[in-house]
Amino acid sequence: MKTDSLYDNISSNIIQWWQNNKTLYPWRPVDGAPNPYHVWLSEIMLQQTTVGTVATYFTKFIQKWPSLEDLASSSLEDIFVQWQGLGYYSRARNLHKAAGILKHHFPRDEAGLQKIPGIGPYTSAAIVSIAFNKHAVVIDGNVKRVVSRLFGLEGEKSITEHATALTPHQEPGDYAQGIMDFGRLVCRPKNPLCPQCPLKQDCYAALHGLQATYPIKTPKPLKQQQYAAAFVALKDNSILLQEQNDKKLLQNLLTLPMTPWTRDQEWEDQDALKQAPFDLDWELSPVQIKHEFTHITLRVKVFKGALKASHKGLIPLENLPNYPISTLVKKIIQSID
């Protein structure tokens, strides 16, 4: 461990950097105290999701549901429509559950917050420090990168220890937001802005030219390749969609009729057509869709056909924004036109 004064010096520099470089995101108050509802909602959205993407969704959410009570009284279906495209849809399910709890009691401590669905160690610390300006150690991907470079660290335990020692008891809200913004904007994963970094003279990685070495990354498991066919059944200007109920992935969203996803690349088009929802004059689209999930790369062949009779599940194309649809399905529909 380094001396206390070095940690103090670094955290002061981070706070100062942030106060000079603070960006006004929609969830940050122009002046005055942060709104805990806004902090919670934004932090849930920011899990694994970039700031730019979240800004759009966050603004839509607070326009539709200006208060926590408004959100708590909404239906899960409405939350899904607004959440569509953001990904990690269990967050939307937990958001709906959590709103009902937080409306009655909004804990101001990490242990209490972690009992709420969707709030884990990182998010509880973020809410405590940002919304309530109380001491809590935030450790997200940015903090890990900054701390591992500053001190030349590898491994969870030492990073947590140093992040804890670095977290000041003064201005915890500014520090928490500061170190995460600093990591994103200055101590970037690639091409960090070391020449203009206020911490460069204290940074192990910068002093040794090891910025690219830290953080030490663990090898990721190979993505599984999977294959499927999707069926776009059209009637006038309507498209046939159905509920996703046969798999956990993309649960609660609407989907196109699809064959089961398989690891076998070598199936024939006729095999897919046997699993079509109707006996139709299906036409194979020349465009194959590739879609990346966290752990799966999916390649989809698309069959298009004209329905002769009306059918349950037909949705006018112009009404699609009112239904929860994944980006995968949007991509497939857009590829047809």
Place this chain on the structure above:
DNA sequence: TGTCCACGTCT
């Protein structure tokens, strides 16, 4: 094109 970001939470 392909890789990385992206530890975040839940199971």
Place this chain on the structure above:
DNA sequence: AAGACGTGGAC
């Protein structure tokens, strides 16, 4: 406790 769970943008 390792694996499941989405997406888009940077490079």
